Amino acid sequence: EEEVYPLGAVVSSVIYNQKLHVFSKALPTYRYDGIKWERNQSSALDDIRPAFATSVQRRMFVSGGISHPTRIWASRVDNDEMWPDDEDLESSNVLRAAYFDVGNLLGTADKVTGLGAFEQNKLAVFTSDKTFIYNIDPSVDLWSLDDRSNVNVGCVSHNTICQADSDLIFCSRTGVYAIRRSRENGIMVSHIAMSNRIRTLYRAYMNSVPNQQNINAVWDADNLRYHIYFPQTDHISRRLSLSFGTEGEPQWATGDFLYTRCADFLAGSLVVGTAGGTFDIRKPEETTGETPTCTFTTPLLWQGSLSEPKQAHSLILQASGSGNVLVEAFDECHNPIHTFTFDIKDDEGDNHVPMHSLHQQYEHQFPVRYIGLQLRFTITSDEGGLLRIVGFAITTR
Secondary structure, three states, X not given: OOOXXXXXXXXXXXXXXXXXXXXXXXXXXXXXXXXXXXXXXXXHHHHHOOOEEEEEOOXXXXXXXXXXXXXXXXXXXXXXXXXXXXXXXXXXXXXXXXXXXXXXXXXXXXXXXXXXXXXXXXXXXXXXXXXEEEEOOOOHHHOEEOXXXXXXXXXXXXXXXXXXXXXXXXXXXXXXXXXXXXXXXXXXXXXXXXXXXXXXXXXXXXXXXXXXXXXXXXXXXXXXXXXXXXXXXXXXXXXXEEEEOOOOOEEEEEEOHHHOOEEEXXXXXXXXXXXXXEEEXXXXXXXXOXXXXXXXXXXXXXXXXXXXXXXXXEEEEEEEOOEEEEEEEEEOOOOEEEEEEEEEOOOOOOOOOOOOOOOOEEEEEOOOEEOXXXXXXXXXXXXXXXXXXXXXXXXXX
């Protein structure tokens, strides 16, 4: 095709019947079977022209079309070319295509903004301010609204909805939330806020994207990380990453590596999309490919008092691997106050038993005076190997 979708169109996709189906609002639907692309031949689906879709219980569900902003359409079981208007009006087959509408459940002029599959048999219907959970069965007569769910928060972009183990994570206007079954009784379904600690930063990233429907996310199942991408211009993009600590406490980090705009994960492979093409992200322990220089910066560290000066004596680094670590120190006014380098040598006993202290610890003189301290670490590993910083400490007088 000379032009499938215009530049700037918001595109989403779903895997159904072992094919990739691609959608964009008010535009035709295409599918790809691994060999060829073709347009979906259903005239009913072409009339809907949906913006997004998901798959639950052998059906494809679509919404966000050019009309009926609160309606959700479902395909016939195991058939992506049979939709409600394609069916015989007299059909009583329980596997037939069907639709339902959440307009009267809203009570406002809201509309559907996303669809997600939750657990094995539930469909999450997202609007701007609410989320409805439906119990789905191959038989259309067994569909029902889950009255034990209470999710009073909406989704800003369908492409941020990700299944993360047993949770369904998504981005709202004010933060990142997870739909989760109650740990106490296993019956209630509710939402959990994940980003309260970074609410101001999250809103700043959200407001930096001209079209918030371009915000998208991926769940890295191997590393238990939820990456959110905020494309800001044609070549600039920012990333927020959520990871779960050993006790389940959410940890957040920011980054702009490769100015990644989108990503997907399958069978241990994380592939990211950039303005310069797609890249396969290798695992940290792999030595193939290119290993970039890693730079990260700590928050401003006060070490107790926010007003009293501190006199440092030395900085101790726990690290493993082989390479160099450049440390740059800045005071509370972001003025550079000291710079030095650690030369890390590999130790075969390190880096394999994480519950034990590392054999190798490195100490460097750090004779500086400050009120607040910020450190920037730049890591260059030898021959593409793994160099890991486990922690650091500052001794003061």
